[in-house]
Amino acid sequence: MALHLAYRWFCKLDLNDKVPHHSTFSVNRLGRFRESEILRHIFERVVATCMAAGLVKGEGFAVDASVMEANASRYHGKAPDELDWSDAQRQKLAVAEYLAGLEAEAQVQEGGDSRGSGSDGKPTAAPDRKSPKVISPSDPSSAWTAKANKRVQFGYGLNYLIDVEHAIIVDVEATPARTYDEVASTKTMIERTEQRLDLKPDWLAGDTAYGTGKLLAWLLGKNITPHIPVWERYSPPDGMFSRGDFTYDAERDLYVCPNGRPLRTSGTVHDSRVRNYLSQPGDCRACTLKQRCTRAPFKKIARDINEDARNHARSLKGTPEFERSSNARKKVEMRFAHLKVQHGFERMRLRGLTGARDEFHLAAIVQNLKTMALRLLGPPTKGTCAAIA
Numbered sequence: 001m002a003l004h005l006a007y008r009w010f011c012k013l014d015l016n017d018k019v020p021h022h023s024t025f026s027v028n029r030l031g032r033f034r035e036s037e038i039l040r041h042i043f044e045r046v047v048a049t050c051m052a053a054g055l056v057k058g059e060g061f062a063v064d065a066s067v068m069e070a071n072a073s074r075y076h077g078k079a080p081d082e083l084d085w086s087d088a089q090r091q092k093l094a095v096a097e098y099l100a101g102l103e104a105e106a107q108v109q110e111g112g113d114s115r116g117s118g119s120d121g122k123p124t125a126a127p128d129r130k131s132p133k134v135i136s137p138s139d140p141s142s143a144w145t146a147k148a149n150k151r152v153q154f155g156y157g158l159n160y161l162i163d164v165e166h167a168i169i170v171d172v173e174a175t176p177a178r179t180y181d182e183v184a185s186t187k188t189m190i191e192r193t194e195q196r197l198d199l200k201p202d203w204l205a206g207d208t209a210y211g212t213g214k215l216l217a218w219l220l221g222k223n224i225t226p227h228i229p230v231w232e233r234y235s236p237p238d239g240m241f242s243r244g245d246f247t248y249d250a251e252r253d254l255y256v257c258p259n260g261r262p263l264r265t266s267g268t269v270h271d272s273r274v275r276n277y278l279s280q281p282g283d284c285r286a287c288t289l290k291q292r293c294t295r296a297p298f299k300k301i302a303r304d305i306n307e308d309a310r311n312h313a314r315s316l317k318g319t320p321e322f323e324r325s326s327n328a329r330k331k332v333e334m335r336f337a338h339l340k341v342q343h344g345f346e347r348m349r350l351r352g353l354t355g356a357r358d359e360f361h362l363a364a365i366v367q368n369l370k371t372m373a374l375r376l377l378g379p380p381t382k383g384t385c386a387a388i389a
């Protein structure tokens with residue numbers, strides 16, 4: 001570091017000045033820099049500069065997430081009930097942050113005071129997802145994942161929200177590498193982009209993971225058209241009746257089966273997500289179509305409480321606008337590919353969710369600056385490259 005001119009320039013050190021001990025930088029990063037959210041400010045400043053340069057259209061956004069391997073051994077995962085934190089472990093930043101997050105979640109669930117919570121210092125909402133089965137003792141906020149057809153590992157989800165015009169990253173969020181958290185972060189990013197940058201898209205493109213009734217309904221409620229394939233929980237085997245063979249009667253709130261019999265609901269919402277519509281076993285026993293309908297004594301159809309939003313999203317599929325958005329969505333995948341292939345960023349150096357936030361913000365800043373330079377100045381010439389090298 002003593003001979004690195006860029007570090008000296010950044011730290012305002014003259015050529016003869018003594019470079020402070022390396023721990024000084026770490027302490028400042030973990031304390032002053034994180035508390036002041038300096039990386040977030042720099043990121044937003046870069047996006048604002050891109051906007052001023054006309055590189056952000058604000059019409060269509062795309063969202064996606066990519067797994068980054070955590071700085072944690074995949075051989076040392078433990079079941080939650082096996083974990084017994086020692087005092088020394090509790091002192092470690094990543095563990096302290098995780099335990100503070102758990103405590104905050106518990107407070108929210110009990111309806112108590114949620115101040116002083118999780119990783120980013122904000123109260124965390126009570127999640128309706130399942131608890132993890134394996135936890136890393138060294139980086140417990142990371143998630144045990146085999147996503148993206150990779151080997152099983154601990155990882156964080158790098159979530160990008162991009163403006164599809166020039167693939168400028170308009171927001172970035174760190175989550176554990178779990179689909180539930182990644183989908184939930186979409187709301188956070190869209191709301192924050194609207195509040196901080198006064199940007200709200202007309203449409204949003206995403207892959208099937210984002211096609212949940214909850215998110216689709218939320219997007220429609222905000223007047224954002226979801227160009228997102230609907231996530232279907234179950235597809236029947238060949239030859240069996242599909243969901244489309246049952247007609248929903250909105251007026252009577254029941255389904256009518258291919259044999260003309262009703263499937264009714266008690267109105268109970270299961271898993272905060274669906275209502276079940278059931279046929280009468282007596283009707284099914286006497287039915288000649290039963291072989292093609294169900295092997296159970298009666299037929300059950302689970303209807304999402306946001307089924308209207310899902311139907312609306314289904315009706316958009318196949319339109320020219322939807323197809324164009326699906327193609328534009330690949331730009332966000334390209335962002336991840338460049339980050340991993342060109343910048344070699346596949347594994348975290350820092351631990352904890354705040355560590356992931358720092359690294360992901362830095363990555364997004366660098367990628368946006370590169371795009372801005374490329375769009376405004378053009379590709380570097382051979383002479384420039386030689387001079388830089």
Ligand code: SF4
Binds near residue numbers: 299
């Ligand atoms: S098995 Fe029951 S639900 Fe299925 S078509 Fe026959 S009556 Fe209708």
